[in-house]
Amino acid sequence: MNYVKSKQRVAEHGEVFTPPWLVEAMLxxxxxxxxxxxxxxxxxxxxxxxxxxRILQRKLSTVEAKYGKYEFERRHFALLALMCLYGIELLADNIAECRANLLEIFADHLKLAESDDLYRAAHYVLTQNLVHGDALSMRTHDGQPIVF
Incomplete structure (x- = not known):
């Protein structure tokens, strides 16, 4: 796996991705x-x-262990798990990729179609909870304060 998209992005933004083994160790x-x-x-x-x-995957494993037999509770608590995740990212392509990755994990886990109301709810949650902005200034990409 490559932990750098480009040398320019490293130089301009300090962008370096964390290897999976280190993510696991930290979590x-x-x-x-x-x-x-x-x-x-x-x-x-x-x-x-x-x-x-990885946090979402761990939370979804807990949902499955506790509520796997009950479809309503399984869907409800899976959405709650997703709703508890927040992120800020400086680069637009990364935040779009992050949203897509989380939505794919969520939808695959619950076997959701894009037409499912829960899929649409998850998509909306991710647009609100994952913000394109700067965590140091706490401003969105268009200068608004970041508020969750």
Whole structure:
């Protein structure tokens, strides 16, 4: 896996992606929280979602273990897990990729079609919770304050 998209992006934005083994090791330090459905996570430089994807996968495993037999609860708590993830990303292509990655994980896990109301709800949540902006200035790409 390549951890750099381009030397220019590294020079201009400091963009370097975290390898999966390091993501796992870091998340294991807060393992209980990553497996709690309602625990909230903010990734201030979320990139394409390396951390948020793994957190969502861990939360969805918990949902499956607790509510896998009950379709309504399974869908409800899966959406709650997704709603507890937040991210900020400076680069537009990365935030779009992060949203797409999380939506794909969520939809695949629940076997959702794009026409499903839950799919549309998840898409909306991701547009609100994953922000194109600067975590240092707490401003969106168009200068508005970042508010969740």
């Amino acid at each position: 294991d330090l807060v393992k209980d929280e990553t497996e709690r459905i309602d625990s909230r996570f903010l990734e201030p430089a979320c990139g394409s979602g390396n951390f948020l994807v």
